[in-house]
Amino acid sequence: NAGVTQTPKFQVLKTGQSMTLQCAQDMNHEYMSWYRQDPGMGLRLIHYSVGAGITDQGEVPNGYNVSRSTTEDFPLRLLSAAPSQTSVYFCASSQTGEGGYTFGSGTRLTVV
Amino acid sequence: GDSVTQMEGPVTLSEEAFLTINCTYTATGYPSLFWYVQYPGEGLQLLLKATKADDKGSNKGFEATYRKETTSFHLEKGSVQVSDSAVYFCALSPEKLVFGKGTKLTVNP
Numbered sequence: 711n712a713g714v715t716q717t718p719k720f721q722v723l724k725t726g727q728s729m730t731l732q733c734a735q736d737m738n739h740e741y742m743s744w745y746r747q748d749p750g751m752g753l754r755l756i757h758y759s760v761g762a763g764i765t766d767q768g769e770v771p772n773g774y775n776v777s778r779s780t781t782e783d784f785p786l787r788l789l790s791a792a793p794s795q796t797s798v799y800f801c802a803s804s805q806t807g808e809g810g811y812t813f814g815s816g817t818r819l820t821v822v
Numbered sequence: 823g824d825s826v827t828q829m830e831g832p833v834t835l836s837e838e839a840f841l842t843i844n845c846t847y848t849a850t851g852y853p854s855l856f857w858y859v860q861y862p863g864e865g866l867q868l869l870l871k872a873t874k875a876d877d878k879g880s881n882k883g884f885e886a887t888y889r890k891e892t893t894s895f896h897l898e899k900g901s902v903q904v905s906d907s908a909v910y911f912c913a914l915s916p917e918k919l920v921f922g923k924g925t926k927l928t929v930n931p
Contacts (some may be wrong), residue, residue, distance in 0.1 A: 807916030
């Protein structure tokens with residue numbers, strides 16, 4: 711099993727550019743989430759999904775869009791990148807939430 | 823809303839010392855509780871979990887007990903090793919994970 715796969719691992723964007731961070735899981739998990747990790751801030755939830763076709767906002771959703779057209783994939787779109795979005799992004803998935811989440815290895819994004 | 827508060831770090835210990843990292847939570851209902859560990863340059867790994875009151879989660883010598891009366895889930899280890907140096911996160915769920923801010927542990931030989 712590959713688990714949770716995030717691509718790319720590293721990315722540099724210019725202010726105003728758009729891009730999509732990819733997240734795929736092969737465990738048939740219903741729950742998927744996106745977090746950003748910033749120094750001293752811990753992990754903050756951006757968006758989450760409890761199943762295909764269902765998404766909801768987390769703590770810091772502004773500037774990000776998601777969709778969940780399949781169980782396996784949960785891409786995160788940055789609409790117009792800003793330096794404040796420089797961060798490490800983690801995707802995670804879980805079958806029910808109660809048993810714990812499996813995390814991807816992260817995408818380190820720098821916006822200049 | 824739901825929230826997790828864990829002790830501020832960093833924590834520096836000598837090898838074989840006793841470790842406690844405090845974690846308290848605020849939640850509606852009865853969440854599941856977790857400790858995650860993040861080693862330098864890596865993603866998060868689930869260390870242990872507890873899904874109901876009085877459950878004890880344990881793994882790799884670490885333990886934590888789900889205390890509903892004190893809304894706590896403190897992480898303990900009797901004898902830490904240099905390899906335990908990492909950042910530890912307390913979290914709750916089920917629908918979405920809510921994290922504490924993390925505690926950085928450094929263990930010196």
